[in-house]
Amino acid sequence: MKTFxxxxxxxxxxxxxxTMIPACAQQLTVTGTVTYAADGSPLVGCSVIIEKTxxxxxxxxxxxxxxxxxxxxxxxxxxxxxxxxxxxxxxxTLDIVMEDDPGSLEECVVTGYGVAKRSATVGRVTKVTxxxxxxxxxxxxxxxxxxKFLSPISNPFSTFxxxxxxxxxxxxxxxxxxGELPPDDAVRTEELVNYxxxxxxxxxxxxxxxxxxxxxxxxxxxxxxxxxxxxxxKEIPAENLPASNFVFLIDVSGSMEGPQRLGLVKxxxxxxxxxxxxxxxxxIVVYAGAAGVVxxxxxxxxxxxIREALDKLEAGGSTAGGEGIKLAYRxxxxxxIEKGNNRVILCTDGDFNVGVSxxxxxxxxxxxxxxxxxxxxTVLGYGMGNYKDKxxxxxxxxxxxxxxxxxxxxxxxxx
Numbered sequence: 065m066k067t068f069x070x071x072x073x074x075x076x077x078x079x080x081x082x083t084m085i086p087a088c089a090q091q092l093t094v095t096g097t098v099t100y101a102a103d104g105s106p107l108v109g110c111s112v113i114i115e116k117t118x119x120x121x122x123x124x125x126x127x128x129x130x131x132x133x134x135x136x137x138x139x140x141x142x143x144x145x146x147x148x149x150x151x152x153x154x155x156x157t158l159d160i161v162m163e164d165d166p167g168s169l170e171e172c173v174v175t176g177y178g179v180a181k182r183s184a185t186v187g188r189v190t191k192v193t194x195x196x197x198x199x200x201x202x203x204x205x206x207x208x209x210x211x212k213f214l215s216p217i218s219n220p221f222s223t224f225x226x227x228x229x230x231x232x233x234x235x236x237x238x239x240x241x242x243g244e245l246p247p248d249d250a251v252r253t254e255e256l257v258n259y260x261x262x263x264x265x266x267x268x269x270x271x272x273x274x275x276x277x278x279x280x281x282x283x284x285x286x287x288x289x290x291x292x293x294x295x296x297x298k299e300i301p302a303e304n305l306p307a308s309n310f311v312f313l314i315d316v317s318g319s320m321e322g323p324q325r326l327g328l329v330k331x332x333x334x335x336x337x338x339x340x341x342x343x344x345x346x347x348i349v350v351y352a353g354a355a356g357v358v359x360x361x362x363x364x365x366x367x368x369x370i371r372e373a374l375d376k377l378e379a380g381g382s383t384a385g386g387e388g389i390k391l392a393y394r395x396x397x398x399x400x401i402e403k404g405n406n407r408v409i410l411c412t413d414g415d416f417n418v419g420v421s422x423x424x425x426x427x428x429x430x431x432x433x434x435x436x437x438x439x440x441x442t443v444l445g446y447g448m449g450n451y452k453d454k455x456x457x458x459x460x461x462x463x464x465x466x467x468x469x470x471x472x473x474x475x476x477x478x479x
Contacts, residue, residue, distance in 0.1 A: 109473040205249035231469040233259035264296040307343040313392040315412035321379035332476035340364025351388025361399040414452025
C-alpha cells in the first residue's frame with residue numbers, strides 16, 4: 065500500500081506537469097494592423113519579427129500582418145523613419161501605431177531654388193539628407209529630341225517597341241514633392257502613361273495580346289490628333305507562373321548609404337521575398353570596392369534566411385559595378401531554371417566608378433550576357449541627388465528587362 069501510494073502521488077504530479085505544458089507554450093496566430101501615428105494611414109512593408117528568432121512577416125497594402133507566435137513572445141516592429149516598437153504577445157490580436165523617429169533622418173527643408181528656413185516655405189517641405197544636398201546637381205539623364213512628323217507617303221510603315229517601364233513617373237513625383245520641377249530630360253511621356261492601370265479588354269481565345277486604340281484632338285494643336293495604343297496581354301494565374309531564379313545584385317558602395325537608399329533597398333526586397341514560392345530561388349550578390357556573394361542560391365521557402373542576409377548589408381567604399389554584374393550573371397547561369405524566369409535584379413543609384421564604368425562598356429557587357437544566358441536584367445533605381453538615370457535605363461533596355469525608380473516603400477510594393 066505504501067508503494068502504491070507513492071506511485072500514485074508521482075502519477076498525479078506527472079499528469080499535473082503535462083497539463084501545464086500547453087499553457088506555457090500556447091501557440092497563437094497573431095494578426096494586426098500597423099498604422100502611422102501622424103495621419104492614421106496603414107504602413108506598407110513594416111517588418112514584424114519575433115525577437116531573437118528568424119521568424120517574422122511584412123505588412124501588406126492595408127498595413128496588416130499575420131504570423132505564428134507563442135504567448136509571451138516579443139514582437140519587434142521596425143519601419144524606416146519610425147521608432148522601433150516592441151510588444152509582448154498576450155492575445156491573437158495586436159495592433160501597433162508607429163511614430164516618427166526624428167533621429168533617423170537628417171531633416172532639411174528644400175525649395176525649388178535651394179535651401180530655405182522652414183518658416184519661409186508653404187506646402188513644399190520634404191525630408192532630404194545632407195548628402196542629397198551636396199550632390200544635388202549630379203543627377204544624369206539621357207537627352208532626347210522630339211520626333212518629327214513623317215509623311216505616310218514616303219514612310220508608310222510605323223513601328224514602336226512595347227515598353228512597360230514607368231520609372232519616369234515616380235522620379236518626376238519625387239521632384240514635385242520636393243517643390244521642384246524635374247529636369248526636362250527626366251520626363252519620358254510614355255512612362256507617365258505606362259504608370260497607370262487601364263481597364264482594357266482582355267484578349268479572346270488563343271490570342272496572346274489584344275490591341276485597343278483611341279484617337280482624340282490634340283489639346284495644344286487642334287489640327288493634330290493624339291493616338292493612344294493600348295496592349296493587354298493574356299493573364300496567367302499566379303499558380304501557373306514558371307519558377308523564378310533571382311539574383312539580387314545590390315550596390316553597397318558609399319553613395320548608397322542612408323535610409324532612403326540601402327535602407328529602402330532592404331525593405332523593398334523583403335516585400336518581394338514575401339511572395340516567393342518554394343520552387344523559386346534567390347541569391348544575393350553585392351559590390352562596392354569589390355564584388356562578392358552574400359547568399360548562395362536559396363529556396364524561396366527559406367524566407368528568414370534571405371531576410372537575415374539582407375539585414376547584414378552595410379554601405380561603404382567605391383563602386384565596382386561591372387564586376388558585380390559579371391558575378392551576378394555567373395550565379396544566375398549556375399542556377400539556371402530551364403523555361404523559368406531567370407533574372408538579375410540590380411538595386412543601385414547608377415553611380416559606377418570602378419571597373420567597367422563607361423556606358424558603352426556596360427551596355428556591351430549586358431547585351432552579351434543576355435544573348436549567351438537568356439537571363440534578363442531588371443534595374444531598380446534608388447537615391448536622390450546623385451541618381452544616374454541615364455546609365456541604368458540603358459542597362460535595363462539592353463538586358464531585356466524593366467526599369468523602375470523607387471522613392472518610397474509604397475512604390476516598392478507597387479513595382
